[in-house]
Amino acid sequence: MINFAALYTQSQMGIESILEIKVKEAVAELFSTELPQVEFQPTRKDFEGDVTVVVFPMLRYVKGNPAQIGEQIGEYLKEKVDEVSGFNVIKGFLNLVIGNQFYTNQFDEIASSENYGIASKLSNEAVMVEYSSPNTNKPLHLGHVRNNLLGYSVAEILKAAGKKVYKTQIINDRGIHICKSMLAWKRFGNQETPETSGLKGDKLVGNYYVAFDKAYKKQIEDLVTQGVDKKMAEKEAPILLEAQEMLQKWEAGDEEVVSLWKTMNSWVYEGFAETYKNMGVDFDTLYYESDTYLLGxxxxxxxxxxxxxxxxxxxxxxxxxxxxxxxxxxxxxxxGTAVYMTQDIGTAIQRVKDYPDVGGMVYTVGNEQDYHFKVLFLILKKLGYSWSSNLFHLSYGMVDLPSGKMKSREGTVVDADDLMNEMAQTAGEIAEELGKLEDYSEEQKLGLYHMIGLGALKYYILKVDPKKRILFNPEESVDFQGNTGPFIQYTYARIQSILRKAEEIGASGEGAAKITDLHPKEKELIKQLMLYPETIQLAAENYSPALIANYTYDLVKEFNSFYQQVSILGESDENQRFFRIQLSRKVGEVIESAFKLLGIGVPDRM
RNA sequence: GGUCGCGUAGCUCAGCUGGAUAGAGCAUCUGCCUUCUAAGCAGACGGUCGAAGGUUCGAAUCCUUCCGCGAUCACCA
Structure with missing residues (x-):
């Protein structure tokens, strides 16, 4: 005998596992046949019912008219399963109505669980999630933003799904690119520093990368007019040769070069730190290419x-x-020198040495490197590392502009800092127009605008399937209405407003008695809440923040509809009112929790 | 050329482990603020799911071919 009470506690799957057993039982009794499995789906909105049994697949085992079969099974279930309060059959679909009590029981479970949906214990085995990994010769741009948001969010999702996670990045701090910036600074920089120029360190260094390219192009042009072949000119432009020489000096440990390298990198790191802080991403451990490039x-x-x-x-x-x-x-x-692949082999192995509990890794890197990672993983497998089967390339599509690819050298990039500031500014303009925050201090306002602007940006990027490329048009601003971050933040703020008012009137909703009536919207909301834990699992399995974003949107849409149709604080029946307050609170908590997985904050007011 | 990915409403995207009449948002249009925040709700309009075959009771979803877009095929990273 199955202990149904125990099954109830296991979310949505609970009712389906009960029904699966009972449907099989029905088929065995009615048609003397054994069914290997039963197919369920949520009942479509246009039909009455909560759970639908698809009859068609049974036809292989049970001969007959699907509608009649559905009818007979429906009767049986209604008779034998308490939770089934009614049914209807449309074509081969048996729609089951599940009684309110099942859902109120489910809600009690959800309401009483802390951090609903989030794994309370983490695995012993860890996974290392690498993201960002910028070059240190230029500031972060929109491409990095997608990378950072994806990597950070996937790391948070994996944690929520019960994985121990280390967030890391490998900073490409050496190589010809930084030498180019260094050389240009030496030549044109007049000892300029972030302090003297007032420029953010990464911006300053990036300027010299552009300056190098300009000088380089000029030299090529001059050589070509002197009759030198273009390809030859590209290879032998004096400034490039000098940069290459500088790289050799760096590798040889030349004091002056190394000292300049350290100085300029430190400027860049300060700049990056500021950008990361603004973006709200972080790392547990850092790797530098200058330490790892010889590994492997x-x-x-x-x-x-x-x-x-x-x-x-x-x-x-x-x-x-x-x-x-x-x-x-x-x-x-x-x-005998190392190539990129050598280094990546070495770094992977080094990471497991440094963190022996690491049993897998996630590399957040653009899809232009699909081939590289395919090869890297195969090599590690052939080398026989046990963890090589748990490597995943979180490959994502490029972020392109209407004008095409972003190119730092040509200045056709959307700068990460600028973008975040613009988003916050737009959020501010909208908020000022609405004028709901008159009593907020200037500081509070700015904090809120930043949260909303960033919420819009992050949601905009994360709601899209990582595999797809994003076309970003800076002319058309990111939306703040509809399926957006601010829409969801707004709903959260509304819920907080209700909870504040509930508190004022002494109706926290605590200790409410059980209700028996459920408004259809309440039932839908509970159903949606029940999906949260499995959504997290699914998002973790698929390394897809987009699933969390879509889930949250559906939840919020459902709540807004409920909010519009059903009075919460105005409800005269105390139990009913308390229940609605509790329901609202829980929806708010899940919004907050889900948005945390996306790295997006939620406001108390907006 | 080989390999990989993508192609769904005017635009941005869901749906893809096969299931009912393909869903949202933006844009356009119509209603709803003396009632819990209108960054909201309700509704209208809008689709040969790139094309053609195939498998299936059933295909946007799986298979094949083709078309379009992108990436990649370096002793670059």
């Missing part, structure tokens, strides 16, 4: 002796992945 060479040497890799005549080391449908891929240059 030993692993390659070891793999060579074990036959995972092979050496070509010129001394370069490769892996043959043709049996996997891929190509040969280089893992060590002929001069």
């Amino acid at each position: 060479k030993d692993v390659v040497a070891d793999g060579l002796t074990r036959g995972v890799f092979f050496k070509k005549e010129d001394g370069s080391v490769w892996i043959d992945l043709t049996d996997e449908g891929l190509d040969e891929k280089i893992v060590l240059r002929s001069d």
Whole structure:
């Protein structure tokens, strides 16, 4: 005998597992056949009912008219299952009406659980989520924003689903790109610093990256007019050669170069820190390419002796992945230096050494690197690392402008700081127009505008499936109405307003007696609340914040409809009123919780 | 050219482990603020789900081919 009471506590699945057993029982009794499984779906809004049993798949086992079969099973369920209070059959769909008591019981469970939907215990095995990983020669732009929001949110979602998580990034602090900025600064900078210029450090360094490119292009042009072949000119422009020389000096540990490198990077880090803080993202641990770029060479040497890799005549080391449908891929240059792949192999292994509980990793990197990660994961698998089967490339589509790709060198980028400021400013303009915050201090207002502006931006980016590319048109501002972050924040603020008023009139809703009547909107809201835990799981399995965003939107739409149709504080029946207050409170909590997973804050007023 | 991804309303997107008449938002139009915040609610308009075949009782969803867009195929990262 099944303990139904225990099943009740397991969210939406509870009723379905009961029904599954009972439907099978019905079919066995009525048609003397055993059914391997039963297919359920939520009943469509246009029909009466809560849960629908799809009869069609049963026709393989039970011969007959689907409508009649549905009818017979419906009768049986109504008779034998307390929760089933009614049914109707339309074509091959058996729509079951589930009684109010089931939902009020569910709500009691939800209302009494702290951090509803969020895993209370974390796994022993951890997953490391890498995101951001910028170059240190220029400021962060919209592309980084998508990366940061995705990585941060996925990390939070994994935690909520019960995974221990380390957030990390690998900072690309060395290489030709930073040397270009350094060289240009030396040449044109007049010792300018963030202090003397009043510029944010990353912006200052970025300016010199652009300055380098300008000078470089000019030199190419001059060489071409002197009759030099364009390709040759691109390779031999003096300023580029000088940058390359600088990189060599850096690798050799040249004191002056290293000192300048440290100084300029520190400016950039200060700038980044400010941007991250503004964006509301953080990291548990940092890796720097200057520490890791030599890693991996030993692993390659070891793999060579074990036959995972092979050496070509010129001394370069490769892996043959043709049996996997891929190509040969280089893992060590002929001069023995590391390539990107070498470094990534080494860094992955280093991370597990540093954090022995890491059993998997998520790399938040654009889809232009799909091939690279496919190869990286295969190599780690061939090297025999147990965790190699738990590697995931969180690949996302590029953020393009109407004019095409963003290019830092050409200045066609949407700067992250500017964008966030503009969003906050727009939020402020709308709020001023509405004028609901007269008694807020200037500081409070600015904080709120930032929260709303960022909420709009984050939601706008996160609600889209990561795989899809985003076309961002700076001319058309991000919406603040409809399916947007502010819409959801607004609903939250309304709920808080109700709760404040409830408190004032001494109706916190605590200790309410059980109600038996449910308004259809209340029932829908409870159903929607019941979906939250499985939504988190689904979002974690799919590494998709978009699922959380869509869920929250549906919940909020449902609440607004309820709010419009049903009086909460004005309800005369005390139990009914208390229940509605509790329901509103819980919806607010779930909005807050879900938005936290997206890295979006919620306001008490707006 | 090979490989991978995407293609759904004028625009931005859901739906994709197959199920009922394909859903939202924006835009356009119509109602609703002396009642819990109108950044809201209710409604109208709007679709050959890129195209064609196939599998199935049933396809936006799965398979094949084609078209369009993007990415990638470096001793760059």
